[in-house]
Amino acid sequence: MSAVTAHLMPTYNRQPVSFVRGEGARLWDEAGRVYLDALSGIAVTGLGHAHPDISAALCEQAKTLIHTSNVYGIPWQAKLADRLAAISGMSSVFFGNSGAEANEAALKLSRLFARQKGIENPLVVVMETSFHGRTMATLAATGNAAIQKGFEPLLGGFVRVPYGDLAALSAVAEQHQDIVAVLVEPVQGEGGVRPAPAGYLRGVRALCDQYDWLMMVDEVQTGIGRTGQWFGFQHEPGLLPDVMSLAKGLGNGVPIGACLAAGKAASLFAPGNHGSTFGGNPLVCRVAHTVLEVIERDGLRARAAALGARIQAGLSAGFAEVPAVQAVRGQGLMIGVVLDRPCGELVRRALDAGLLINVTASSVIRLLPPLIFTDADADELVASLVALVRDWLQENETQITD
Numbered sequence: 457m458s459a460v461t462a463h464l465m466p467t468y469n470r471q472p473v474s475f476v477r478g479e480g481a482r483l484w485d486e487a488g489r490v491y492l493d494a495l496s497g498i499a500v501t502g503l504g505h506a507h508p509d510i511s512a513a514l515c516e517q518a519k520t521l522i523h524t525s526n527v528y529g530i531p532w533q534a535k536l537a538d539r540l541a542a543i544s545g546m547s548s549v550f551f552g553n554s555g556a557e558a559n560e561a562a563l564k565l566s567r568l569f570a571r572q573k574g575i576e577n578p579l580v581v582v583m584e585t586s587f588h589g590r591t592m593a594t595l596a597a598t599g600n601a602a603i604q605k606g607f608e609p610l611l612g613g614f615v616r617v618p619y620g621d622l623a624a625l626s627a628v629a630e631q632h633q634d635i636v637a638v639l640v641e642p643v644q645g646e647g648g649v650r651p652a653p654a655g656y657l658r659g660v661r662a663l664c665d666q667y668d669w670l671m672m673v674d675e676v677q678t679g680i681g682r683t684g685q686w687f688g689f690q691h692e693p694g695l696l697p698d699v700m701s702l703a704k705g706l707g708n709g710v711p712i713g714a715c716l717a718a719g720k721a722a723s724l725f726a727p728g729n730h731g732s733t734f735g736g737n738p739l740v741c742r743v744a745h746t747v748l749e750v751i752e753r754d755g756l757r758a759r760a761a762a763l764g765a766r767i768q769a770g771l772s773a774g775f776a777e778v779p780a781v782q783a784v785r786g787q788g789l790m791i792g793v794v795l796d797r798p799c800g801e802l803v804r805r806a807l808d809a810g811l812l813i814n815v816t817a818s819s820v821i822r823l824l825p826p827l828i829f830t831d832a833d834a835d836e837l838v839a840s841l842v843a844l845v846r847d848w849l850q851e852n853e854t855q856i857t858d
């Protein structure tokens with residue numbers, strides 16, 4: 457079966473491969489060739505491919521009931537909301553189908569919060585190099601001009617500051633009276649795998665308390681165990697945001713997004729304020745509930761932390777004498793290798809070597825392996841990536857001196 461047709465809108469530059477089967481951290485293409493998946497469909501399949509518990513939950517529920525409507529009670533949705541509240545400390549949840557929708561819900565909450573405060577033209581503080589999605593509101597929140605280009609006029613109501621810079625956030629608080637919220641990623645993913653500096657989120661929380669803003673964390677990529685905690689904000693003990701968005705890893709591949717709220721944001725939505733036809737249907741909620749059960753049962757948050765440390769240490773050692781590699785950074789299984797030059801072509805070279813990786817922010821190799829990686833998988837990833845990058849750099853050098 458061909459994956460190429462003129463009848464698909466060309467929104468993606470696709471790699472010349474189609475996978476037909478997966479198992480754990482491995483994918484097989486049409487020719488039967490096997491690949492090590494260090495990308496997880498961009499932080500989605502944290503439990504790997506065809507996980508037996510996920511497949512069983514999915515099949516069981518598909519045979520029972522897939523969809524009713526949010527005009528009726530949905531027990532699996534309630535059960536999932538209870539579980540998410542228990543592991544996050546948040547108090548209420550709205551279910552949608554994607555990360556962008558989760559952030560849309562968060563932004564809508566900030567507008568209702570503004571109404572409550574009597575603010576007519578509210579501002580949300582967003583970060584440089586952030587990524588929040590591709591819908592009209594979330595692309596306006598995103599700190600990347602290339603994503604916004606062509607879609608002007610952009611939704612207004614955002615003010616942007618450098619990521620990780622508390623002084624800049626304080627300064628903007630003094631400049632604008634109408635700020636109602638801050639939207640921030642605990643580790644910027646698309647923006648180049650940039651972890652927040654230690655203490656940053658705590659500082660954001662303090663400013664949100666001081667100025668009565670909502671602290672909204674975009675955990676679409678960092679959430680569901682990937683960084684070594686259930687959620688990225690939990691690396692700062694005792695911290696609780698007012699709003700959190702989730703998606704990617706929550707469904708291990710079934711489309712689900714969630715916007716969670718606590719404290720002053722928990723009861724802003726009332727009947728009629730927001731909705732989604734598909735959001736939170738029995739199928740996706742049962743699968744997501746199973747995802748959370750498996751992560752807990754198999755100790756995968758601790759595994760993500762240990763694997764992340766192992767991979768980062770391996771890469772740091774492997775690139776120690778490679779000046780073109782400026783940094784290895786990340787948190788848990790969100791790992792970036794920062795090069796001193798654009799390196800997009802490494803994605804194809806890795807593919808040819810049977811390894812699935814990604815390059816973001818043009819010069820950062822991005823690794824998002826599944827939480828079910830074995831130590832051997834981690835070592836294989838390190839060995840092949842180090843060899844690949846060294847070879848590529850050597851060829852580049854040769855070309856320059858020739």
Ligand SMILES: *Cc1c(COP(=O)(O)O)cnc(C)c1O
Nearest residue numbers: 554555556587588589645676677
């Ligand atoms: C992927 C991502 C989104 C968008 O999620 P979609 O499901 O593609 O809409 C939003 N925020 C962050 C941090 C992401 O990584």
